Amino acid sequence: MTETSNGIPTGTPSSTSTVSSTKKPVLIGIVVAVVLSAVFNFGIWYGMGLQPNKSANPVTSSSATSTQSLGSVATVASVADPYVVTIYLSPTDDKKKQQPNLNLPMFQRQEPQSRSIMERRPIGAGVIIQSDGYILTSSHVLRPNYDVNVTLNDKRKFDAKVIGKDPFMDLAVIKIDANDLPVAKFGDSNKMRTGDWAIAVGSPFGFEHSVTLGIVSGIGRSLDQLNNNMDMIQTDAALNPGNSGGPLLNAKGEVIGINTAIRNLAQNISFAIPADHAQAIAADLRAHGNIARPYLGLNMMDIDAQTSKAMNYPDANGVVVAYVVQDSPCEKAGLYQHDLIEKVDNVPVSSTIEVRKIVQMHKPDDVLVFSLMRKDGHEIRKVKLGTYPESFSN
Numbered sequence: 524m525t526e527t528s529n530g531i532p533t534g535t536p537s538s539t540s541t542v543s544s545t546k547k548p549v550l551i552g553i554v555v556a557v558v559l560s561a562v563f564n565f566g567i568w569y570g571m572g573l574q575p576n577k578s579a580n581p582v583t584s585s586s587a588t589s590t591q592s593l594g595s596v597a598t599v600a601s602v603a604d605p606y607v608v609t610i611y612l613s614p615t616d617d618k619k620k621q622q623p624n625l626n627l628p629m630f631q632r633q634e635p636q637s638r639s640i641m642e643r644r645p646i647g648a649g650v651i652i653q654s655d656g657y658i659l660t661s662s663h664v665l666r667p668n669y670d671v672n673v674t675l676n677d678k679r680k681f682d683a684k685v686i687g688k689d690p691f692m693d694l695a696v697i698k699i700d701a702n703d704l705p706v707a708k709f710g711d712s713n714k715m716r717t718g719d720w721a722i723a724v725g726s727p728f729g730f731e732h733s734v735t736l737g738i739v740s741g742i743g744r745s746l747d748q749l750n751n752n753m754d755m756i757q758t759d760a761a762l763n764p765g766n767s768g769g770p771l772l773n774a775k776g777e778v779i780g781i782n783t784a785i786r787n788l789a790q791n792i793s794f795a796i797p798a799d800h801a802q803a804i805a806a807d808l809r810a811h812g813n814i815a816r817p818y819l820g821l822n823m824m825d826i827d828a829q830t831s832k833a834m835n836y837p838d839a840n841g842v843v844v845a846y847v848v849q850d851s852p853c854e855k856a857g858l859y860q861h862d863l864i865e866k867v868d869n870v871p872v873s874s875t876i877e878v879r880k881i882v883q884m885h886k887p888d889d890v891l892v893f894s895l896m897r898k899d900g901h902e903i904r905k906v907k908l909g910t911y912p913e914s915f916s917n
Contacts, residue, residue, distance in 0.1 A: 595774075596722060596734065596736055598776070599722050599734075599772055599774065599775075599776045600722070600724065600732075600734045602776030603707075603722075603724050603770060603772055603776055603778075604676045604724070604732055605676050605677075605705035606650060606651040606676075606704070606705045606706055606707040607648060607649070607650060607651075607676060607724050607725070607732060607769060607770060608648065608649045608650075608651060608658055608673050608674065608675055608676070609647075609648060609649075609673070609674045609726045609731050609732075610646055610647045610648060610649055610660060610664055610671060610672070610673055610683075610697075610768065611646060611671075611672040611673075611674065612646050612665075612666060612669040612670065612671060612672070613669060613670045613672060614668065614669055614670075615668050615669060615670055616668055646664050646765070646767075647660055647661055647664035647725075647726075647765060647766075647767040647768040647769070648660065648724070648725040648726055648765065648766060648767065648768045648769030648770075648782075649664075649673065649697065649768045649769070650707045650768070650769070650770050650778060650781065651704050651705060651706055651707060652696075652706060652707060652802075652805055653704075653706060654702065654703055654704045654705075654706050655701070655702050655704070656681075656698045656699040656700060656701045656702070656704060657686070657696060657697075657698050657805075657809060658673065658683070658696065658697050658698065658699065659694065659695075659696055659768070659781065659801060659805045660694075660695050660696075660697060660767070660768030660781075661693050661694065661695065661767040661768035661781065661782075661783050662688045662689060662690045662692075662693045662694055662695040663690070663693055663767065663783075664695070664767050664768050665685060665688060665695055665697070670682065671683040671684075671685060671697055673697070673699050674731075675701075675704075676732065679701075681699035681700060681701060682699070682700075683697040683698060683699050684697060684698050684699075685697050686698050686808060686809060686812060687807075687808030687809070687811065687812040687813050687814075688808070688813065688913060689804055689807075689808060689813070689814045689816070690911065690912070690913050691814070691816040691911045692796060692800070692804055692814075693783045693784075693796070694781065694796065694801060694804045694805065694808070695768075695808070696805055696808040696809055707770065707778045708776070708777050708778065709777060709778045709779075709798045709802055710773050710775065710777030710778060710779045710798060711798075711799070712756070712779045712780060712797035712798040712799045712800075713797075713799060715739055715742055715756065715773070715779055715797075716739065716742075717738075717739055717740065717741055717742060718738055718739065719738060719739045719773060719774070720736070720737075720738060720739075720773065720774040721736075721737050721738055721739050721756075721758040721759075721760045721771055721772070721773070721779070722734060722735070722736055722737075722760065722771070722772040722773075722774075723735045723737070723758070723760040723761070723762055723766060723769060723770070723771050723772070723782055723793075724769050724770055724772065725762070725765055725766035725767070725768075725769030725782065726765040726766070726769075727761075727762070727763035727764060727765040727766050728763055728764060728765055729765065730765075735760045735761040735762070736760060737758050737759040737760030737761070737791065737793075738758065738759060738760075739756060739757070739758055740757040740758055740759050740792070741756075741757035742754070742756055742757070743755075744756070744757045744794060754797065755780075755783075755784075755794045755795065755796060755797065756771065756779065756780045756794065756795045756796075756797055757792065757793070757794055758771060758780075758793050758794075758795065759791040759792070759793070760791070760793060761791055761793070762782055762785050762793040763785075766782050767782060767783060768781060768782065768783075769781070769782050770782070771795040777798075778798050779795075779797070779798050780795030780796055780797055780798055780801070781795055781796045781798070781801045782794075782795045783795060783796050813913075815886065815887050815910055815911075816883075816887075816910065816911035817882050817883065817885050817886060817887050817889065817908040817909070817910075817911070818851070818852065818887070818908060818909040818910055818911040818912065819851065819852055819853050819882060819906065819908065819909075820847065820848035820850075820851020820852050820853045820854060820909065821844055821845075821846065821847045821848060821851065821853040821858060822844075822845040822846050822847075822848075823842045823843065823844060823845060823864070823875040823878060824842070824843050824845045824875065825842060825843075825873075825874050825875055826839065826840075826841060826842065826843050826863065830843065834861060834863075835898060836863055836896060839863055839865075839896060840865065840871070840873050841863045841864050841865040841872060841873065841896065842863070842864045842872055842873070842874065842875055842877075842878055843861065843862075843863055843864075844858055844859065844860055844861060844862040844863075844864065845860065846860050847859065847860060851909065852906050852907055852908055852909040853906055855907075856893075856904045856905060856906040856907070857902075857904050858893065858895070858904055858906070859897075861897075862895045862896070862897060862902075863895060863896040863897070864878060864893055864894070864895060865894045865895065865896055865901075866892075866893070866894035867881045867882075867891055867892070867893055867894075868881065868891055868892050869892065869894070882908070885908055886908070887908050887909060887910040888907060888908060889907075889908050890905050890906065890907050890908070891905070891906050891908065892904075892905055892906075893905075893906055
């Protein structure tokens with residue numbers, strides 16, 4: 524075989540034996556690749572715990588057998604679809620209406636769109652929790668001066684009544700006039716493990732009953748941006764506007780969470796409220812219509828050595844007040860930006876989570892004593908807790 528100056532063959536093989544010997548490694552490589560691919564796909568299918576039902580009628584055709592083998596996620600979706608609803612909003616008064624929130628919390632805001640587009644786009648999703656028409660969804664999906672409309676999986680449409688909202692935990696219960704509806708089966712969110720399969724169902728950007736697959740990326744996540752201390756589920760299942768209020772499912776098709784937020788400027792970092800918490804809140808909302816949450820009206824941040832030095836708080840332990848909300852209980856009590864909270868009700872605090880846990884043990888109108896450090900000395904301020912504003916969900 525002759526070669527060019529750069530080593531590329533230019534001659535022609537002199538016999539068929541050379542061609543045959545060249546093809547053998549290629550054929551072997553193809554066979555190995557096919558086998559490995561089959562083993563990999565079988566591992567995914569088996570690992571999800573969604574093997575075909577052995578008691579089912581045998582399938583004779585090879586194409587049907589292949590469909591069963593690849594239908595694990597489809598099986599979960601088919602279980603969930605009947606109890607997942609799509610939620611639309613329609614303005615009650617053009618003069619008073621507010622722009623519907625098409626975004627999950629923390630999602631980058633979009634440019635306002637025309638009324639015609641807004642009215643035909645699903646705003647969110649929901650989960651049927653009682654056969655007589657009670658539906659669990661996200662609080663931020665619902666807006667003042669907008670009627671709530673629900674479309675079921677079988678395309679029936681209903682007007683919905685808002686039963687109760689808990690903006691603090693971003694959950695709400697609505698009701699439609701229907702009976703004998705399919706009801707979601709909830710799983711035990713306490714048994715979830717990082718790496719478990721996670722499947723989301725919703726109507727992102729108007730694509731009703733879309734299914735996305737991922738895993739549980741983390742558990743016990745706290746989102747300060749949502750002003751709560753809920754231990755949330757993190758998943759990499761893709762969520763978009765229209766997924767809010769829809770279910771996050773395990774491999775058995777059980778609801779393990781209610782999708783509520785995505786991380787802005789990130790790829791597939793999404794969050795859901797654990798099913799155990801969501802069920803308890805839904806029960807309270809059905810019974811009472813609201814949940815009175817204590818409200819401080821300030822944003823806090825943990826302090827580290829560098830921040831402490833920059834603020835002239837040497838060797839200080841506590842929580843820094845980042846800003847105080849106007850007309851809030853903390854503003855009325857005389858708390859200011861850059862105050863260092865050292866104690867709450869004489870209990871030393873070193874993180875925002877510790878402050879929130881103390882606050883959440885109280886009710887609106889309770890009085891808490893804040894021990895503060897300021898550049899000019901120490902101060903004591905008494906804060907009468909307010910009620911968490913419903914408008915914060917809008």
